[in-house]
Amino acid sequence: MSDCIAVFETTHETLRAEEFFRAQKVPFRPVLRPRGLGASCRMALRFAEEELEKARKAVAEGNLVLKSFHRFDGGAWVKI
Amino acid sequence: MIYLDDASTSFPKPPSVHEAMLHALRDVGANPGRGGYASAREADRLLYETRSLAADFFGAADSSRVVFTPGCTYSLNMALKGLLKAGDHVVVCGRQHNAVVRPLAAVGPAVSNFDWDGRGQFDAKAFSRLLRPETKAVVVNHASNVDGLLFPLDELRDAANGVPLVIDCAQTAGVVEIRTGERDVVCAPGHKGLWGSAGVGILAFGKKIELEPVVVGGTGSFSEDAGAPPAYPDRLEPGTMNLPGIAALGAGMREVGAVGVANVFRKKMALALDACERLSKIRGVKIYWPADEARRVPLFSFTVEGLDPSEAADLLDRDHGIACRSGLHCALRAHVELGTFPVGTVRFAPGYFNVPGDVDAFAAAVGEIAKKR
Ligand SMILES: Cc1ncc(COP(=O)(O)O)c(C=O)c1O
Numbered sequence: 374m375s376d377c378i379a380v381f382e383t384t385h386e387t388l389r390a391e392e393f394f395r396a397q398k399v400p401f402r403p404v405l406r407p408r409g410l411g412a413s414c415r416m417a418l419r420f421a422e423e424e425l426e427k428a429r430k431a432v433a434e435g436n437l438v439l440k441s442f443h444r445f446d447g448g449a450w451v452k453i
Numbered sequence: 454m455i456y457l458d459d460a461s462t463s464f465p466k467p468p469s470v471h472e473a474m475l476h477a478l479r480d481v482g483a484n485p486g487r488g489g490y491a492s493a494r495e496a497d498r499l500l501y502e503t504r505s506l507a508a509d510f511f512g513a514a515d516s517s518r519v520v521f522t523p524g525c526t527y528s529l530n531m532a533l534k535g536l537l538k539a540g541d542h543v544v545v546c547g548r549q550h551n552a553v554v555r556p557l558a559a560v561g562p563a564v565s566n567f568d569w570d571g572r573g574q575f576d577a578k579a580f581s582r583l584l585r586p587e588t589k590a591v592v593v594n595h596a597s598n599v600d601g602l603l604f605p606l607d608e609l610r611d612a613a614n615g616v617p618l619v620i621d622c623a624q625t626a627g628v629v630e631i632r633t634g635e636r637d638v639v640c641a642p643g644h645k646g647l648w649g650s651a652g653v654g655i656l657a658f659g660k661k662i663e664l665e666p667v668v669v670g671g672t673g674s675f676s677e678d679a680g681a682p683p684a685y686p687d688r689l690e691p692g693t694m695n696l697p698g699i700a701a702l703g704a705g706m707r708e709v710g711a712v713g714v715a716n717v718f719r720k721k722m723a724l725a726l727d728a729c730e731r732l733s734k735i736r737g738v739k740i741y742w743p744a745d746e747a748r749r750v751p752l753f754s755f756t757v758e759g760l761d762p763s764e765a766a767d768l769l770d771r772d773h774g775i776a777c778r779s780g781l782h783c784a785l786r787a788h789v790e791l792g793t794f795p796v797g798t799v800r801f802a803p804g805y806f807n808v809p810g811d812v813d814a815f816a817a818a819v820g821e822i823a824k825k826r
Contacts, residue, residue: 383675385501388497438684
C-alpha cells in the first residue's frame with residue numbers, strides 16, 4: 374500500500390479538512406504540497422492509501438473544496 | 454478618567470486581549486499563508502480558528518466567506534465597491550455614517566433614501582416602492598452611532614425581496630445578535646463591541662453573494678495567476694494579514710461570547726436608561742434617543758441649551774475627567790434628520806466595563822454644566 378495526498382484550494386480549506394479528517398478518524402499528516410501538484414495552497418494532507426474511502430467521506434461530509442487526490446506511484450504523485 | 458465613548462472604540466480591553474496580541478507578536482511571529490514551517494503553520498491555525506469563531510459569532514454558514522479587513526470602514530468599502538458600479542441603484546436605510554456615504558459617492562450608483570425615525574412600524578410597502586429592477590443592494594446602518602436608532606433587519610430583509618443587504622454593524626456587533634443571511638453582507642469593526650484592537654474588521658457574507666476584490670496582491674496561493682484568486686477567503690485577503698490584531702479580536706470575541714451578547718446589551722442598556730432618566734430631569738438638556746425601547750441600542754445623544762456641544766464635551770473632560778465625543782460623529786444626515794445640524798450633539802456611549810458610579814458622575818457633571826451655562 375502506498376501513501377495518498379489530498380490537496381485543497383486554500384489554507385483555510387485545508388485546515389477545515391483537518392477537522393473532517395479527524396472526525397472520520399483518518400490518520401493524516403499535514404505536509405508541504407509536493408511540487409507539481411498545483412500552485413494553490415502550500416499545505417496538503419498525507420495519509421495511507423487504505424484510508425482513501427474514509428478521506429472521500431470526510432470531503433463529502435465537510436462539503437470540502439477538494440482540488441485533487443494523488444497516490445504515490447512509481448516515484449511520483451499520480452492524480453486519482 | 455471616566456470613559457464614555459464606547460461607540461468610537463471600546464476601552465478598556467480585557468487582559469486576555471492584550472495577551473493574545475502579545476502572544477501573536479512575540480511567540481508566533483510568522484506570516485500566515487506564506488510558509489510550511491512550524492510557526493507559519495501556527496499562524497495559519499490562529500487565523501483559521503479566529504475565522505471559524507467569527508463565522509459562529511455572526512452566524513455565517515460558510516467560514517470561507519468571513520474575511521478580516523483593516524476595520525469596518527474597509528469592510529464597507531469592500532462590500533459596496535465589490536458589489537456595485539455606476540449605473541446601479543441602491544436603497545439606503547438608517548442614519549448613515551460617512552463610511553457608507555463616501556464609498557457610495559465614489560462608486561456613483563443612483564441612491565434612494567428610505568427615511569424612518571423609529572416611530573411606528575417599519576413600512577414595508579413604502580420601502581418596496583423604492584426598489585427597482587436595477588437595485589443591486591439595500592444598505593442599512595443597523596444602529597445609528599448618533600441617536601442609537603436600531604433598524605429592524607428581519608423586516609427589512611423580507612421587504613428587500615432577495616436584493617442583497619449590506620449591513621453596517623459598527624454599533625451592533627457584540628451588542629445585538631447578528632445572523633448572516635445568504636444574501637447579507639455584514640460589516641463589523643473588531644475594536645468596538647468585539648473588544649479587539651484597532652486595525653481589524655470583519656466582512657461576512659452569504660453564499661448568494663459574490664464580491665469583486667477592491668485590493669489585489671499576493672496571497673501565497675494561486676501564485677501562477679495574475680488575477681485575484683477565485684476562492685474565498687484568499688480572494689479578499691491580499692497582502693500580509695494583521696495577525697496580532699486578529700488574535701486580539703479572537704480573544705475579544707471569546708470574552709464577549711462568555712458574557713453573552715444579550716447580557717452585554719442588558720448591562721449597557723441599564724446604564725443608558727439610568728443616564729437618560731437623570732439627564733431628562735436637567736433643565737435645558739435635550740435627549741436624542743428613539744422613544745420606542747425596541748428601536749434603540751444603548752447609546753444616545755444630547756444637547757445642553759445655549760451651549761455648543763464641543764464646549765459641553767470640553768467641560769466634561771476638563772472639569773470632570775469624563776470622555777464623551779461631540780460634534781457630527783461622521784454622520785451628517787443623522788443630524789439633519791434630528792435637527793442638530795450644524796453643531797451636532799454630545800454622545801453618551803457607555804461600555805460593558807462602565808459602572809453605575811460612572812453614570813452618577815456623568816449626570817452630576819452635566820447638571821453642573823447646564824446650571825452654569
Ligand atoms: C455607524 C458606523 N459605521 C461605520 C463606522 C466606521 O468604523 P471604523 O472606524 O471601525 O472603520 C463607525 C465608527 O464609528 C460607525 O459608527
